[in-house]
Amino acid sequence: MAEAWMLQVQGLRFAYPECAVLQGVSFTSPAGLVLVRGDESSGKTTLLRLLAGELTPQAGHIALQGGAARAGGQVFWADPRAGQGDAVAAQAWLDGLLAQYPQWDAAALAAHIDGFALQEHLAKPFYALSTGSKRKVLMAGALASGAALTLIDEPVGGLDKPSIAYLTEALAQVAAQPGRVVVVAHYEALPGVPWGTVVDLPG
Template identity: 65%
Template sequence: MADSSMLQVTGLRFAYPECAVLEGVSLAWPAGLALVQGDESTGKTTLLRVLAGELVPQAGDIVLQGVPQRSAPQAYRAQVFWQDPRSTALDEITARQWLAGLPAQYPAWDAAALASHVEGFSLEPHLDKPFFALSTGSRRKVLMAGGFASGAALTLIDEPVAGLDKPSINYLVQVLARAASDPARLVVVAHYEALLGVAWGSTLTLARAR
């Protein structure tokens, strides 16, 4: 694999009890912007959860900036931002409270970037609402604002445009365009197709496992 690879995955396999999802996934991605695409039930979200360390694969190795997920899980996860937009774990706290807790988790946290994302996504009116009161789009925008501001070496974003209004989609495209040239971070986006106006540095297309 190339020395410039930030994320290396070799022979990844993951199966739920009822079905296999990922089989023999290998990749070597540099910093920048990557797209995981595929139809429904092809394993896009599952792959992000495995890369985040939330799910344990049955086979394969994952290495992020030289840190192996299998043998150094805590050091690996410390480099990763992942928040499942479908999870109810944050429902009882406000968006502002959640964002306020992130700087302690991420050493490269960028407060100025967060302020820009709050403005760009028009989030100010929603910051003092609990997550359960947020719309699908507002919830995703809060999570993305935190993820992009985290400075995490690996930032995982699932289905970013679900519920987003057009101005927010336009802002998202601008943020992703900047991420594409960041030499210190890899942003991985899972979506069923490529977003218009985004130049993806790396891509992976998933198909249903047989």
């Protein structure tokens, strides 16, 4: 019996005015971890934005959980290049996620704050955080959200070795959660992470 799919992407195409980025991207994934792998400018972030509904595909189809609408706290996407409300404190931003995600896991958030050594940074506004600390806050929120489709872009940017080691452990734990697909965009596979599906984007 084939494993039930949770995320299905068929014939996805998207082009910016100056260049085509994605041409006929297709993949199917059950619950677990998906690695979107590619070089710089291969369209990794664009694919995440399409999955999040932030961009509209020019062709193709995206389905989550057999066609359920991507709404109601089902999708988590926080672009690490965006401001996230630069003057908002990290703790306040995390607190605001509770009302957005019905499957929010407070115990998981506490574990991620500890694992990423974030406690001393939570009172700081986003503009005062380093690149690595900001990414860790966003990933702590993403992993704790319980969202059926969780999207994480370039996870190790600015991270130190202990934080990368913790991220590997955290992703392995999320991989075992039923009813959840976590899509990670990165230029290579992170060692020790049990990727269920790997999507290679041409350069």
